[in-house]
Amino acid sequence: xxVYFLGTGTSQGIPVIGSQHSVCHSEDPKDKRLRVSxxxxxxxxxxxxxxxxxxxQQMLRSxxxxxxxxxxxxxxxxxxxxxxxxxxxxxxxGALPIFAHExxxxxxxxxxxxxxxxxxxxxGAPSVRPIEIKLxxxxxxxxxxxxxxxxxxxxxxxxxxxxxxxxxxxxVKTIEESEVAKLKGLKVLVVNALRIEPHHSHFNLDEALAFxxxxxxxxxxxxxxxxxxGFHEEIQKKLPANVFVAYDNLEITV
Numbered sequence: 001x002x003v004y005f006l007g008t009g010t011s012q013g014i015p016v017i018g019s020q021h022s023v024c025h026s027e028d029p030k031d032k033r034l035r036v037s038x039x040x041x042x043x044x045x046x047x048x049x050x051x052x053x054x055x056x057q058q059m060l061r062s063x064x065x066x067x068x069x070x071x072x073x074x075x076x077x078x079x080x081x082x083x084x085x086x087x088x089x090x091x092x093x094g095a096l097p098i099f100a101h102e103x104x105x106x107x108x109x110x111x112x113x114x115x116x117x118x119x120x121x122x123x124g125a126p127s128v129r130p131i132e133i134k135l136x137x138x139x140x141x142x143x144x145x146x147x148x149x150x151x152x153x154x155x156x157x158x159x160x161x162x163x164x165x166x167x168x169x170x171x172v173k174t175i176e177e178s179e180v181a182k183l184k185g186l187k188v189l190v191v192n193a194l195r196i197e198p199h200h201s202h203f204n205l206d207e208a209l210a211f212x213x214x215x216x217x218x219x220x221x222x223x224x225x226x227x228x229x230g231f232h233e234e235i236q237k238k239l240p241a242n243v244f245v246a247y248d249n250l251e252i253t254v
Contacts, residue, residue, distance in 0.1 A: 007037045
């Protein structure tokens with residue numbers, strides 16, 4: 001199974017519009033980050049986790065030709081605002097399954113009413129097939145099983161996902177021990193690390209490293225990174241040997 005990091009940035013991306021912060025002016029490609037998302041593919045199967053406002057650009061530069069479905073972590077715009085751009089996949093494949101919490105599906109139905117319209121559907125509108133994710137109920141994608149991981153993004157419930165020995169958690173601030181137990185024995189863990197300073201609804205670097213030490217994956221990758229995190233190469237030098245700063249267009253094999 002391959003995991004392609006389509007985007008590793010936070011809600012504003014890097015560079016931030018109008019910012020004079022030094023990281024926003026970095027010439028290092030690893031410091032330029034689109035909104036957070038991954039593409040997971042194996043054999044003939046292909047799935048996206050989150051579909052943010054940079055989705056079109058991410059699909060073009062990753063050369064992704066097929067999507068079998070989209071898994072949504074939560075409803076915030078940096079994770080969902082690209083829904084309209086699934087249309088080219090619809091034209092080739094038909095309606096795309098989208099997997100999400102009931103709350104997230106209802107949110108998308110309000111914001112993208114025309115996508116879910118059944119009676120007076122606009123020709124060429126995106127087409128989706130909603131599938132509800134429920135806590136403690138694994139579900140199938142292709143020939144693999146996904147275990148939903150319940151975490152809290154401040155006061156908002158968010159789903160992470162475990163597939164085989166890989167887990168992806170973004171926008172985490174707290175997580176119950178019962179959910180941590182579902183992450184034992186991982187080869188690769190991806191988790192958010194917004195910045196160095198504490199944040200009210202995201203892990204900062206110290207919190208992310210403490211969480212990694214608790215889960216004890218073979219390798220861990222940090223994502224959902226803001227410009228306040230610092231320069232990619234400088235942070236990487238300070239990390240444990242098995243922890244890496246993810247960057248856009250990185251592809252790993254699990």
